[in-house]
Amino acid sequence: MISKTARANLALSLAAVFWGVTFIFQREAMAHLTPLAYGGIRFTVGALALLPFALPRALKLAGSADDAAKMLRGWLCGGLISGGFIFAGASFQQYGLLWTTAGKAGFITSLYVVLAPLILRLAGQKISPGEAAGIALAVGGLYLLSFTGGFSPAPGDGLVLIGAFIWAGHILALSWLSPRMDSLVLGAGQALVCGLMGLAAAAAMDQWPSRAALAAAWFDILWGGLFSVTLGFTCQVIGQKDAKPVPAAIIMQMEAVVAAVAGWLFLNEVMTPRMLTGAVVMLAGMMISQLWPIMTRNSRDWKAPPA
Numbered sequence: 001m002i003s004k005t006a007r008a009n010l011a012l013s014l015a016a017v018f019w020g021v022t023f024i025f026q027r028e029a030m031a032h033l034t035p036l037a038y039g040g041i042r043f044t045v046g047a048l049a050l051l052p053f054a055l056p057r058a059l060k061l062a063g064s065a066d067d068a069a070k071m072l073r074g075w076l077c078g079g080l081i082s083g084g085f086i087f088a089g090a091s092f093q094q095y096g097l098l099w100t101t102a103g104k105a106g107f108i109t110s111l112y113v114v115l116a117p118l119i120l121r122l123a124g125q126k127i128s129p130g131e132a133a134g135i136a137l138a139v140g141g142l143y144l145l146s147f148t149g150g151f152s153p154a155p156g157d158g159l160v161l162i163g164a165f166i167w168a169g170h171i172l173a174l175s176w177l178s179p180r181m182d183s184l185v186l187g188a189g190q191a192l193v194c195g196l197m198g199l200a201a202a203a204a205m206d207q208w209p210s211r212a213a214l215a216a217a218w219f220d221i222l223w224g225g226l227f228s229v230t231l232g233f234t235c236q237v238i239g240q241k242d243a244k245p246v247p248a249a250i251i252m253q254m255e256a257v258v259a260a261v262a263g264w265l266f267l268n269e270v271m272t273p274r275m276l277t278g279a280v281v282m283l284a285g286m287m288i289s290q291l292w293p294i295m296t297r298n299s300r301d302w303k304a305p306p307a
Helices: 004-029 035-062 065-096 102-109 112-122 129-146 157-180 183-204 211-216 218-240 245-252 255-266 273-301
Strands: none
Touching (some): 004 218, 004 255, 112 129, 112 245, 129 255
């Protein structure tokens, strides 16, 4: 029987795959929609796809009317916290992309793999040597994957860095929320909150798309809503139910590798030897972080044979 850790790693890996492939459709959608409009619509689509599965589970878990009211308050708070993190992180990232390159934005955003452990360390939680090595390899590999030239500051870098802190906060929030809530209910709640925030912001800033724009981007919206939100973010919730925050962050960082490969396959983007090396280094970091507990446990359990 597959272990809880293996199931969690599989769910997080699937999330990284869905998000990485969706990068193609996000880029195509920006030709027709603003970041706020696209985010609001796709997250609302993802939430609507989850609600038919989440609502029956919520009613079944609620039991009595008093219990239902208490659980509803808990789910509402969980959805607001997690969905608020997603909306804020995605917004800072998308607007930062207006004034910086995609490669730098991807690198800076993925610094959540360092920021999440740093926040945990400041809170008093120790980081294992295997996790530290995995973080170092993940960041080094991502640099090789993302950059072909030097790192010169750009006006949008600060906005993307703020987004990276927010994504780190989202990972830590889910690590606390996921074991305490039903995965589908939490997934639907955070998607609905993020979607409604995006729609409200787009309307308030007069960025509501025309019918022609929606018609041109309908496939990008459906893919982003169903695969990135319905499947991707729900897989993250499921995975973080049994995964520690640091290994989870390292696994989800593989989104950058998937995005690079997808861009090479479908958008005719170049995949250089340097980028391939970066992808291999990132995979090595992920493997070390996952295998370290097994190796250290085996070394503790090993006993020398009698003379």
